[in-house]
Amino acid sequence: MIEMRNLTKRYFTGTPNEITVLGGIDLSIKAGEFVAIVGQSGSGKSTLMNIIGALDQPSGGEYELDGTPIQHLNRSQLASVRNHKIGFIFQSFNLIPRSSALKNVELPMVYAGIKKSPRSLRAKKLLDMMDMGERMNHYPNELSGGQKQRVAIARALANDPDILLADEPTGALDSKTGHRVMDIFLRIHREEKKTIVFITHSAELAELCPRVITIKDGRIVSDEAGSRAGGSADG
Amino acid sequence: MVENLLLSLESLRANKMRSFLTMLGIIIGISSVIAIISVGNALTASVTSQFAELGINNVTLGIQARSDGAASYDPNSVKVPKDSDRLSTAQIETLMQKFPEIETLSLSDEAGRGKARLGRKTSSVSLTGVNFGYAQANKVNLVRGRYIREADIEAARSVVVVSDRTAEAIYGSIDSAIGSRIVIYTEKAIKEFTVIGVYQYVQSGVQGVTAPGSELETGAYIPVSRAKKDMPYKNFMSLTVIPRAGTDLTLFTEKLSAYLGELYANNKEWEGYAYNMKSELESTNSVMNSLSLAIAAIAGIALLVGGIGVMNIMLVSVTERTHEIGVRKALGAQDSHIRLQFVAEAVMLSVMGGLIGIVLGLGLGFAGSALVGAPFELPVYVILGTVMFSMFIGIFFGYYPANKAARLNPIDALRYE
Numbered sequence: 001m002i003e004m005r006n007l008t009k010r011y012f013t014g015t016p017n018e019i020t021v022l023g024g025i026d027l028s029i030k031a032g033e034f035v036a037i038v039g040q041s042g043s044g045k046s047t048l049m050n051i052i053g054a055l056d057q058p059s060g061g062e063y064e065l066d067g068t069p070i071q072h073l074n075r076s077q078l079a080s081v082r083n084h085k086i087g088f089i090f091q092s093f094n095l096i097p098r099s100s101a102l103k104n105v106e107l108p109m110v111y112a113g114i115k116k117s118p119r120s121l122r123a124k125k126l127l128d129m130m131d132m133g134e135r136m137n138h139y140p141n142e143l144s145g146g147q148k149q150r151v152a153i154a155r156a157l158a159n160d161p162d163i164l165l166a167d168e169p170t171g172a173l174d175s176k177t178g179h180r181v182m183d184i185f186l187r188i189h190r191e192e193k194k195t196i197v198f199i200t201h202s203a204e205l206a207e208l209c210p211r212v213i214t215i216k217d218g219r220i221v222s223d224e225a226g227s228r229a230g231g232s233a234d235g
Numbered sequence: 236m237v238e239n240l241l242l243s244l245e246s247l248r249a250n251k252m253r254s255f256l257t258m259l260g261i262i263i264g265i266s267s268v269i270a271i272i273s274v275g276n277a278l279t280a281s282v283t284s285q286f287a288e289l290g291i292n293n294v295t296l297g298i299q300a301r302s303d304g305a306a307s308y309d310p311n312s313v314k315v316p317k318d319s320d321r322l323s324t325a326q327i328e329t330l331m332q333k334f335p336e337i338e339t340l341s342l343s344d345e346a347g348r349g350k351a352r353l354g355r356k357t358s359s360v361s362l363t364g365v366n367f368g369y370a371q372a373n374k375v376n377l378v379r380g381r382y383i384r385e386a387d388i389e390a391a392r393s394v395v396v397v398s399d400r401t402a403e404a405i406y407g408s409i410d411s412a413i414g415s416r417i418v419i420y421t422e423k424a425i426k427e428f429t430v431i432g433v434y435q436y437v438q439s440g441v442q443g444v445t446a447p448g449s450e451l452e453t454g455a456y457i458p459v460s461r462a463k464k465d466m467p468y469k470n471f472m473s474l475t476v477i478p479r480a481g482t483d484l485t486l487f488t489e490k491l492s493a494y495l496g497e498l499y500a501n502n503k504e505w506e507g508y509a510y511n512m513k514s515e516l517e518s519t520n521s522v523m524n525s526l527s528l529a530i531a532a533i534a535g536i537a538l539l540v541g542g543i544g545v546m547n548i549m550l551v552s553v554t555e556r557t558h559e560i561g562v563r564k565a566l567g568a569q570d571s572h573i574r575l576q577f578v579a580e581a582v583m584l585s586v587m588g589g590l591i592g593i594v595l596g597l598g599l600g601f602a603g604s605a606l607v608g609a610p611f612e613l614p615v616y617v618i619l620g621t622v623m624f625s626m627f628i629g630i631f632f633g634y635y636p637a638n639k640a641a642r643l644n645p646i647d648a649l650r651y652e
C-alpha cells in the first residue's frame with residue numbers, strides 16, 4: 001500500500017542554511033496494517049505523514065501509494081488521491097467552523113461530486129456510527145473535544161478511503177477521552193480493515209498498536225510490534 | 236453551486252458590518268444608476284408631454300433676418316421687416332395650394348397686452364389676432380359659445396373669445412359672458428368687443444409661469460383681420476401649419492424650407508425658414524442624454540471603486556481563511572472547488588449590494604419623479620440588467636482573490652496559523 005525508498009525532505013531557509021527534516025526514509029506499510037509513529041516533537045512525524053497523504057511533496061527518493069508514483073501526479077490528481085484514498089484526522093480537529101457536523105462530514109463527498117441525498121444519507125450513517133447522530137446539526141463550537149474528533153473521524157471515512165492518517169488525534173484530549181478515540185480507531189481497523197497510520201505522543205497508546213515505528217531526527221530508529229497489541233485502550 | 240451560495244451567505248452573515256461597508260460602493264453606484272434612469276425617464280416623459288401639448292407635429296414657418304454680413308447681434312438695432320418683406324395673404328393661399336399635406340393653417344398676431352374691463356372688474360389678457368385654424372393648432376378647447384369663423388375674419392368683426400378665467404373674473408360665471416360687450420385696453424388702444432365664446436384655460440409648464448402675486452394673464456382671441464386694422468403691418472412674419480396625419484415631418488419641413496428659400500432668394504435682408512417641434516425635442520433629449528451620461532460616468536466610477544472594495548475584502552478573506560482552505564484541500568477539494576467558493580462569495584456580496592442599491596435607487600427615483608412632476612416609470616429590463624451587472628462585478632473582481640486561494644499550496648495553507 002505504502003512504499004518509500006530513501007525518501008528525503010529538506011527545507012531551504014536561505015543559503016547556505018538547509019534543514020534536513022527527513023533523512024532517507026525506507027518504509028513499507030501493507031494494506032490493513034495499523035501503524036503507530038512515535039518520536040520527539042520536531043522529529044519529522046507530521047512531515048512524513050503529510051507526504052504519505054499527498055499533501056506535501058518529498059525532496060528526494062521514491063514514494064508509491066497503491067502502486068502509483070506520487071511525484072508524477074499533477075495538482076488535480078493529487079487532490080483526487082486525497083479525496084478518495086486518504087482520510088485525514090488532525091490534533092486540532094480542523095472542522096469547518098461555520099458548517100454543522102453533518103455538513104462537515106458531507107464535505108469530502110461534495111468534493112467527490114456525490115449527489116445531495118445519498119451524500120447526506122451516508123453522512124448521517126457515519127455520524128450514527130460515531131454516536132454523533134443526535135448532534136449532527138450542531139456547529140463545531142457547540143461540541144466538546146471528544147465529540148469534535150468523532151465528527152472528524154466520520155468525515156475522514158466519508159469517501160471510504162483505504163488509508164486513515166491521524167496526526168496526534170488524542171493530543172488535544174484528556175486521557176479518558178483519548179482512550180475512547182483510540183478504541184474507535186482499533187474498531188475501525190478491526191471491522192473496516194482500513195490501513196491506519198497513527199502519530200502519537202502517548203507510549204501507552206502506541207503499545208496497543210500492532211506495529212510501532214520510532215522516528216528520531218528524521219530517521220527511523222526502530223520498527224517493532226507493540227507490547228500490548230490486540231488489547232483495548234480501556235483494558 | 237447552490238451549496239456554495241448558501242455557504243457564502245453564511246460567511247457574509249458572520250461579518251455583517253464588514254460586508255455592508257464593502258457593499259457601499261456598489262450600493263451607491265447601482266442606486267445612482269437606477270435613480271438617474273428613472274428620473275431621466277420621468278423628465279423626458281414630462282418634456283415630451285409638454286411639447287405634445289403644443290403640438291409636436293406642427294411646422295412653424297416664417298421669415299428671419301439673414302445672418303450673413305452682420306455677425307454681431309445688437310439688441311438696439313433689431314431689424315423689423317417691411318410689409319413687403321412679410322408673407323402676404325395671397326402668398327399664404329398659394330402655399331396652401333402648393334402643399335396638399337397641409338391640413339390646417341394657423342395664423343396669429345400679437346395685438347398687445349392689457350386688461351379686459353367691465354365696470355370695476357378687470358382681467359389681464361394678451362390680445363391675439365387669430366384665424367380659424369389657430370384653435371386646432373394650439374388645442375384651444377371651447378366650453379361656451381362659438382369660435383371665430385371665416386365670416387368674422389372676412390368682415391373683421393369686433394368679436395372676442397375669452398378664457399374661462401377672464402369670464403369668471405368679469406362676469407362671475409362663464410354663462411353670462413356670451414353676448415355681452417367688453418372693453419379691452421392695450422398699450423396702443425381701447426377697443427370694445429362682443430364676447431362670442433369662452434375657452435378653457437390650461438396651465439402649461441412651458442407657456443410662461445406667472446410670478447407669485449402677479450395676476451394671471453390669459454389669451455383673448457379676436458379675428459386676425461380685426462387685429463391687423465390697428466397694426467402698421469398687414470402681412471405676416473410667421474405662421475403654423477398642421478400637416479395631415481401620416482406626413483413625413485422631416486421631408487415636409489425640408490420641402491417647405493426649400494420653397495420659402497426660393498421665395499426669398501432675391502431678398503437681401505430676409506430669408507424664409509421652416510422648422511418642426513420634433514427637432515427641438517430631439518435636441519432637448521440630446522442635452523438630457525449627455526447629462527445622464529455624465530452622471531452615469533460618476534456612477535461607473537462608484538461601481539469601479541465598489542468592485543475594488545469587493546476585491547480587497549476578498550483578499551482579506553482569503554488570507555484569514557488560509558488554514559480553512561488548507562483543510563478543504565486536505566479533504567480533497569480541487570482548485571476549481573475553492574475558486575468557485577470564493578467567486579460565489581464575491582458575487583453574493585456584489586449582488587446583495589446591487590439589490591440594496593436597486594431598492595435605494597427606486598426610492599430616490601420615485602422621489603425625483605415626484606419632484607419633476609412626472610409619473611414614475613422604470614422598465615423591468617433596467618432592474619434585471621443592474622442585477623446582471625452587479626453579478627458581473629462580483630465575478631470580475633472576485634476572480635483574482637478566488638484564484639489566489641485556489642492556487643495555494645495545500646500543506647502551506649494547512650500549516651498557516
Ligand SMILES: Nc1ncnc2c1ncn2[C@@H]1O[C@H](COP(=O)(O)OP(=O)(O)O)[C@@H](O)[C@H]1O
Binds near residue numbers: 042044
Ligand atoms: N515549511 C517549513 N520550513 C522550514 N522548516 C519546517 C517547515 N515545516 C516543518 N519544518 C521543520 O521540520 C521539522 C519537523 O516538523 P514536523 O514534521 O512537524 O515534526 P513533528 O510532527 O514530529 O513534531 C521541524 O523542525 C520543523 O521546524
Ligand SMILES: [Mg+2]
Binds near residue numbers: 045046047167
Ligand atoms: Mg507534528
